[in-house]
Structure formats: structure tokens, C-alpha cells
Amino acid sequence: MDFNxxxxxxxxxxxxxxxxxxxxEVIFDSTDQELVNKLSxxxxxxxxxxxxxxxRYLPNSVVTQINQAAxxxxxxxxxxxxxxxxxxxxxxxxxGLFDITSGVLRKVWHFDGGDRIPSNKDIEKLMALIGWSKxxxxxxxxxxxKGMEIDLGGIxxxxxxxxxxxxxxxxxxxxxxxxxxxDLATTSSxxxxxxxxxGIDLKGLGENVTRxxxxxxxxxxxxxxxxxxxxxxxxxxxxxxxxxxxxxxxNAARSITVAxxxxxxxxxxxxxxxxxxxxxxxxxxxxGFQHWIFR
Amino acid sequence: MQLDNNSFAAALSIAACSLLSGNAQAQTPxxxxxxxxxxxxxxxxxxxxxxxALEGIFSAKKSFEDxxxxxxxxxxxxxxxxxxxxxxxxxxxxxFTRPSGNGYYQISSGETPLDDTFRDTRVQFNGQWTQxxxxxxxxxxxxxxxxxxxxxxxGVNASIARDFNNRNTTLSxxxxxxxxxxxxxxxxxxxxxxxxxxxxxxxxxxxxGSEATNAQYLATRSRDxxxxxxxxxxxxxxxxxxxxxxxxxxxxxxxxxxxxxxxFKVTSIVDSEGITRRNIYESxxxxxxxxxxxxxxxxxxxxxxxxxxxxxxxxxxxVKSNTIDFRYWLPFDYGGYIEPHVxxxxxxxxxxxxxxxxxxxxxxxxxxxxxRIGDMTATTLGVKYGHPNNDxxxxxxxxxxxxxxxxxxxxxxxGLLTADDVYSxxxxxxxxxxxxx
Amino acid sequence: xxxxxxxxxxxxxxxxxxxxSLGVQPWERGTLAKQEMSLNASPLDSSLDDHIYxxxxxxxxxKGFAGGGCGCN
Numbered sequence: 001m002d003f004n005x006x007x008x009x010x011x012x013x014x015x016x017x018x019x020x021x022x023x024x025e026v027i028f029d030s031t032d033q034e035l036v037n038k039l040s041x042x043x044x045x046x047x048x049x050x051x052x053x054x055x056r057y058l059p060n061s062v063v064t065q066i067n068q069a070a071x072x073x074x075x076x077x078x079x080x081x082x083x084x085x086x087x088x089x090x091x092x093x094x095x096g097l098f099d100i101t102s103g104v105l106r107k108v109w110h111f112d113g114g115d116r117i118p119s120n121k122d123i124e125k126l127m128a129l130i131g132w133s134k135x136x137x138x139x140x141x142x143x144x145x146k147g148m149e150i151d152l153g154g155i156x157x158x159x160x161x162x163x164x165x166x167x168x169x170x171x172x173x174x175x176x177x178x179x180x181x182x183d184l185a186t187t188s189s190x191x192x193x194x195x196x197x198x199g200i201d202l203k204g205l206g207e208n209v210t211r212x213x214x215x216x217x218x219x220x221x222x223x224x225x226x227x228x229x230x231x232x233x234x235x236x237x238x239x240x241x242x243x244x245x246x247x248x249x250x251n252a253a254r255s256i257t258v259a260x261x262x263x264x265x266x267x268x269x270x271x272x273x274x275x276x277x278x279x280x281x282x283x284x285x286x287x288g289f290q291h292w293i294f295r
Numbered sequence: 296m297q298l299d300n301n302s303f304a305a306a307l308s309i310a311a312c313s314l315l316s317g318n319a320q321a322q323t324p325x326x327x328x329x330x331x332x333x334x335x336x337x338x339x340x341x342x343x344x345x346x347x348a349l350e351g352i353f354s355a356k357k358s359f360e361d362x363x364x365x366x367x368x369x370x371x372x373x374x375x376x377x378x379x380x381x382x383x384x385x386x387x388x389x390x391f392t393r394p395s396g397n398g399y400y401q402i403s404s405g406e407t408p409l410d411d412t413f414r415d416t417r418v419q420f421n422g423q424w425t426q427x428x429x430x431x432x433x434x435x436x437x438x439x440x441x442x443x444x445x446x447x448x449x450g451v452n453a454s455i456a457r458d459f460n461n462r463n464t465t466l467s468x469x470x471x472x473x474x475x476x477x478x479x480x481x482x483x484x485x486x487x488x489x490x491x492x493x494x495x496x497x498x499x500x501x502x503x504g505s506e507a508t509n510a511q512y513l514a515t516r517s518r519d520x521x522x523x524x525x526x527x528x529x530x531x532x533x534x535x536x537x538x539x540x541x542x543x544x545x546x547x548x549x550x551x552x553x554x555x556x557x558x559f560k561v562t563s564i565v566d567s568e569g570i571t572r573r574n575i576y577e578s579x580x581x582x583x584x585x586x587x588x589x590x591x592x593x594x595x596x597x598x599x600x601x602x603x604x605x606x607x608x609x610x611x612x613x614v615k616s617n618t619i620d621f622r623y624w625l626p627f628d629y630g631g632y633i634e635p636h637v638x639x640x641x642x643x644x645x646x647x648x649x650x651x652x653x654x655x656x657x658x659x660x661x662x663x664x665x666x667r668i669g670d671m672t673a674t675t676l677g678v679k680y681g682h683p684n685n686d687x688x689x690x691x692x693x694x695x696x697x698x699x700x701x702x703x704x705x706x707x708x709x710g711l712l713t714a715d716d717v718y719s720x721x722x723x724x725x726x727x728x729x730x731x732x
Numbered sequence: 733x734x735x736x737x738x739x740x741x742x743x744x745x746x747x748x749x750x751x752x753s754l755g756v757q758p759w760e761r762g763t764l765a766k767q768e769m770s771l772n773a774s775p776l777d778s779s780l781d782d783h784i785y786x787x788x789x790x791x792x793x794x795k796g797f798a799g800g801g802c803g804c805n
Binding site: 083086090093159216219254262265266288289 | 304323324427430
């Protein structure tokens with residue numbers, strides 16, 4: 001299995017591997033090397049399983065099968081059904097802002113820092129293929145209109161983090177911190193009342209400033225439009241696309257960090273907050289989730 | 296349907312719970328902003344036979360919402376011991392009037408004249424506020440106040456920085472303005488005036504406090520206090536080169552106007568035999584324009600970090616200096632680290648620096664024998680050790696050795712004077728203990 | 733003594749800065765974000781050192797403001 005175990009300064013182990021296009025690490029507050037090794041093996045296996053199953057790039061994945069069904073109803077397994085149910089809830093809770101069918105917009109929007117802006121006509125054509133409400137999900141049966149595609153990129157990594165946390169708890173790992181490319185969750189508080197210190201990278205006045213927050217339990221995710229954008233005629237187009245208009249969200253925050261009981265909740269809240277554009281602060285404030293917003 | 300937000304959170308929680316098969320044991324997130332972060336340090340600085348200083352710093356930092364940062368710093372230091380007064384060594388015992396006029400001190404033959412009057416306690420306060428202004432801009436403003444028995448410094452600063460290029464490049468610019476007032480005990484000496492009757496034993500004859508000595512002393516005084524204003528401009532660029540390398544380049548310009556003479560320093564007027572005839576109070580120009588270019592690179596070699604910096608400084612007093620600083624940060628497995636440090640400094644003298652003034656020559660408008668603006672080379676060698684504690688606090692100790700060599704500026708030495716009488720070295724140790732909590 | 737600027741250091745820095753693909757992606761900042769990689773990693777040490785060198789040498793500032801400060805020189 002493809003992972004690295006490193007002993008940490010001050011005790012503990014770190015398991016590092018690469019999955020879902022992100023650096024992944026799990027920090028164990030434990031000195032039991034045998035247990036850490038076994039759990040690392042299990043968690044990497046589980047992460048790769050989720051990646052293989054839900055990646056839209058892999059030809060045999062469930063997502064690819066759904067996307068190639070060409071309007072025919074197909075049978076889905078229980079796990080996929082639960083994930084789609086969850087995506088459905090998020091679609092409703094966000095009034096359609098969070099939509100797993102919006103990925104087709106990537107065919108016309110290329111966020112490479114360049115200045116290629118698609119025409120209204122191109123976008124209009126694609127808009128017909130967007131809208132989760134057009135999908136029919138009944139238990140283990142899904143029917144997606146022809147030409148439509150789903151993309152679980154917005155929840156897959158967070159889901160994997162929560163699954164790994166569950167797996168570690170079941171395996172009696174003791175306190176551990178799971179970090180998949182900035183999506184974090186803990187199994188429990190650390191020993192001796194210590195905190196997990198998490199740095200949010202901030203910069204100012206020529207210094208590399210990392211804002212450290214102390215984190216004892218729960219999950220934290222960060223959504224951002226970091227550096228994927230388009231620049232045309234002095235207008236910066238965020239890569240956060242509004243599925244209702246097909247256009248980038250205006251005044252999207254630079255990054256939004258949210259704390260929640262589970263990683264998947266934190267991820268959804270930070271994503272929906274990004275989609276709110278200018279109204280992100282208001283949304284976050286009233287949502288009641290602890291958050292850090294960076295514009 | 297617009298859900299109100301409590302039900303939003305509740306509905307989301309139910310959805311997540313059913314996705315994660317109910318056995319999620321979801322925990323309420325517990326995230327705390329770190330409270331105040333404190334850092335303190337005590338430093339001892341001691342020169343062999345000369346000045347000793349003890350300095351303590353207490354710094355408190357607090358981050359607030361939206362990346363606002365407050366940093367408060369209190370510094371207290373106390374200085375005792377002797378410092379070179381600028382006069383040269385002689386084969387006879389030399390007597391000098393104390394700067395205050397209250398008494399005198401004597402220097403044995405062959406010794407570099409040191410004034411042991413210095414005893415001062417200084418208290419300094421700094422406050423700095425930094426916050427983002429908009430998405431890519433950060434601003435910062437601060438004040439400083441430093442007060443000691445005979446010196447008061449007040450200052451403000453402000454800067455702005457903007458990120459470019461995915462925040463890999465940061466341009467910053469800022470200014471600082473400060474006003475320093477010196478009120479030496481006994482007043483400010485007249486530039487180039489003779490230090491009263493240092494060699495003729497007159498003080499003893501007339502007795503201290505007599506009208507004659509008082510009058511003589513007062514004749515060398517011009518005013519109670521004076522001040523200077525410093526304005527600095529700084530332009531900087533910070534560039535991230537790659538995952539392991541960050542660099543910085545600064546240009547700064549500094550304009551100082553006002554009283555920059557050191558009221559405690561004198562220059563020896565020497566005859567053709569090399570014998571000091573009298574000492575005069577030094578005199579420096581009342582304006583100085585300094586420029587400096589500073590470059591720094593920090594490179595991570597995996598675990599360890601190399602920090603190298605260089606500064607070139609030049610000014611209209613014709614001072615030029617090179618400073619090279621090198622640090623190597625080397626961590627240990629348990630979280631401690633050791634950091635060796637080497638610094639090399641060389642400076643070319645100000646154009647009015649003269650270790651002595653020949654009696655036969657005309658005294659120029661500006662003259663100073665203060666070795667600190669003379670030709671000099673200085674080396675610092677040090678090492679720091681840092682240790683993390685289990686409760687998240689950290690302590691560190693640092694020991695450094697600082698050596699200054701005054702170089703011969705090529706002034707002809709009359710009579711029996713040797714370079715040793717005129718130029719001397721300074722050795723100092725720096726010991727520091729720091730604690731972060 | 734003649735003090736000349738050490739031009740080669742600037743040449744080095746500008747050569748580095750001349751690289752075609754400068755900079756990193758946000759997720760590559762792990763190393764740079766470490767405390768020991770901060771340009772001023774030990775601010776208290778720096779301020780103590782600045783005070784010493786300010787009072788013992790004819791140069792000050794460069795990294796930050798030279799400023800006024802104390803009558804220690």
C-alpha cells in the first residue's frame with residue numbers, strides 16, 4: 001500500500017499519502033506503531049476505494065456509469081444512493097445553489113488565469129443540462145436526463161474524511177487528526193487537554209503569517225477560489241459558478257473556513273457560503289456555524 | 296423555500312447523520328481562537344571593562360476576527376558602566392570633567408579614556424495594529440514611545456502592502472516619523488568648546504562648586520536640550536520563489552534633521568609630541584541622509600532552514616557599511632532546535648571622523664572621535680537553543696560573542712603615540728533567555 | 733578602509749527572481765507557512781539585536797525602519 005509513516009517530533013505518527021488530487025495525512029496521537037501501521041493501511045484502502053468509486057475521471061466508476069446512462073434509469077448501490085440523497089438535501093437547503101449537475105459548465109469555462117470568456121449562447125446551451133431537480137431518484141433507482149452529468153467532487157473528499165474518522169474510531173485509534181488537502185476532522189480530543197493547532201495561511205505586510213486556530217474536536221474545511229480564475233477587461237471571474245445562471249459568482253470570498261461536527265457539513269456550508277458571493281458573511285452569521293472568512 | 300438558519304443547520308445535520316449511517320457520533324466542534332500570546336526575553340549585554348546592559352522585553356499579541364492583529368511590546372533596560380569618551384590614551388594621568396559638571400573622573404596612563412558616568416534606565420512602549428484593508432491590501436500602523444532620564448523618543452509608523460501574483464509577490468511601502476529630545480544633565484555643550492580645565496588641576500585648587508569652576512563650566516554650555524527628527528521611507532518586495540525559498544528586497548531612505556552630536560564625546564587636541572593639550576566637545580552636522588538596500592533569502596532544506604541576509608548602507612556623512620548575517624536553523628526529533636549565527640559587519644568612517652586633532656591644524660566645523668562612526672569591523676558569533684515544553688510553551692537560550700575592531704584611518708600619529716593609544720577593540724558577550732507562552 | 737557594496741549578492745537575488753515560473757500554488761505553502769520560514773522568525777531577538785547594533789555601529793534599519801529610539805548611542 002502506498003503511504004509513508006513518519007514519527008513526529010514530540011511523539012506520535014503521521015501517515016501521508018496522495019489521493020483525490022490532494023496531499024492526505026493522518027496524525028495519530030499514539031505511540032503504538034503496530035496499531036498505527038494497521039489503521040494507516042485500512043484508511044488508505046478505504047480512501048482509495050471511495051476515490052475509485054466516485055471519481056468522474058475513472059471509466060469504471062459509479063459516477064461514470066451514471067453519466068453514460070444516456071437517459072436510461074440505472075440501479076445504484078446503497079452507498080451511492082445515500083450520497084445522492086445527501087446531495088439532494090443540499091440542493092434543496094441551498095435553494096438550488098449547490099447542484100451536482102453543474103459540472104458540465106466546465107466545458108465552456110476554463111479557469112486557467114487566461115481571458116477566454118464563453119458566449120451567452122454557449123452557456124444557454126449548457127443550462128438546459130443543469131438542474132438536479134430534473135433527475136429522478138427513487139431509492140436505488142436513478143434516472144438522469146440524457147446529456148446531464150453528475151460530479152461528486154464537491155462532497156467526495158469530505159465524505160472520505162468522515163468515513164476515515166469512523167474507521168479510526170472503530171479501530172480504537174485514540175486521538176487522530178485527518179487532513180485531506182485542507183478538509184480536516186478529528187476522532188476525539190487529544191490527550192492531556194492539548195489542542196490540534198491548525199494554521200490558516202494568511203499573508204500581510206511582507207510576512208508569511210499563519211493564523212493558528214486551536215481545534216480540539218469536530219471538523220474544519222476551507223473553500224476558496226484561491227487562484228483559479230479568469231481575468232478579462234479588468235474583471236476577475238471566480239471559478240465558483242452559479243448553477244442557476246451559468247456565470248461565475250460575483251464578489252466571491254477569497255476563502256471561507258467553517259467548523260462543524262462533521263467534515264461533510266463543514267464542506268457544504270463553506271461551499272454554499274462561497275456561492276452566496278457578497279452575502280457570504282450574512283449567510284454564515286445566521287447559519288450559526290463558526291467561520292473565518294477571507295476576502 | 297427559504298429555511299431559517301436554525302432549521303438549515305438542523306436539516307443539514309440530519310442529512311449528514313443519515314449519510315454517515317448514524318454511527319457518526321458527531322461532536323460539537325470545539326474551535327478556539329488562541330487568546331493572547333505572550334513572549335518574553337531577558338538579555339544581558341556586557342563589554343569587558345565597559346558598558347553592561349540588562350534588557351527585558353514583554354510582548355503580547357492578539358488576533359481578532361478578520362485577520363486583525365494587535366501587538367503590544369514593553370521594553371525596559373538599564374545601562375551601567377563606562378563608555379569611550381573619544382579622547383586618546385596618554386602616558387600621564389588624564390582628568391575629565393563629568394558631562395554634568397558635577398565632578399570629574401581620572402584615567403590612568405596608557406588607558407583608553409572611558410566615561411563611567413552612564414547609568415540609565417529606559418522604558419519603551421510599542422503598539423502595532425495590522426489588518427487587511429481589502430482583499431489584497433494590508434495596512435499597519437503603530438506608535439512608539441521611549442523614555443529615559445535624559446532622552447525622550449516619540450514615533451509613529453504606517454505601512455501598506457499589496458499582494459500580487461497569487462500572493463507570491465508582495466509590494467510594501469511605509470514611513471516612520473520620530474522625534475527625539477535629549478536633555479543631558481548639565482545641558483548641551485557648545486560644539487568644539489574646550490572641556491574645562493581638565494589638565495591643570497584647577498578643580499582641586501579652586502574646589503568644586505566654586506564660582507570660578509561653575510562659571511568655567513557654564514561657559515561651555517549652550518542650551519538645556521535639543522532634538523532631532525527622523526523620517527524613514529521603506530519600499531519592499533517579498534517574492535516566493537518556490538515551495539522552499541522566499542526572498543525579500545528592501546530599499547530604505549532615512550532623513551534625520553537636528554541634533555545628532557553626542558554631548559558626552561570629545562576629541563583630543565594633540566601637539567607634535569603626541570601630548571594632549573586639551574579636549575574639545577565634538578560637533579556633527581545637523582542633517583543626515585541615509586540609504587540602505589537590504590536583501591534576505593530563506594531556504595528550507597527539508598527540515599533545516601538557511602537564513603542569509605545582506606545590507607549595504609551609505610549616507611551623506613560618507614559612512615558606508617556592509618552587513619552579512621547567516622543563520623542555520625536545525626531542528627531535533629523531539630521538537631527542540633539549535634541555531635548557529637554568524638554576522639560580519641564592516642564600515643567606512645564618516646568624513647568628519649578623526650581619532651585626534653593636531654594642534655597645528657585648523658579645527659574643522661565638524662569633528663568627532665567617536666569610534667562608532669570610525670572605520671570598523673565587527674564580528675558576531677552565536678548560538679541559540681530552543682526547547683518546546685509539553686504544555687505548548689517554549690523556552691530558548693542564546694549566547695553570542697561580539698567583537699569590534701577599530702581600524703586605522705591613516706591619520707599621522709605625532710610623537711610617541713601608537714595606534715594602540717588611538718584605536719581600541721571592544722569585546723562583548725550577549726546572553727539571552729526567552730520564554731513563549 | 734574602503735567599503736564596497738557586495739554586488740554579487742544582488743546578482744544572485746535578481747537571478748533567482750528572474751526565473752520564469754516564480755511562486756507556488758496556495759496548497760504548496762506548507763513549508764513556507766512554518767514559523768521558522770517566516771522572514772522575521774524571532775522578532776524579540778531581532779529587536780534586541782537591533783538595539784545593540786543601533787547603539788554600537790553607525791548603521792541601522794534596512795530590514796525595517798531605522799527610526800529614532802534611544803539615547804543609548
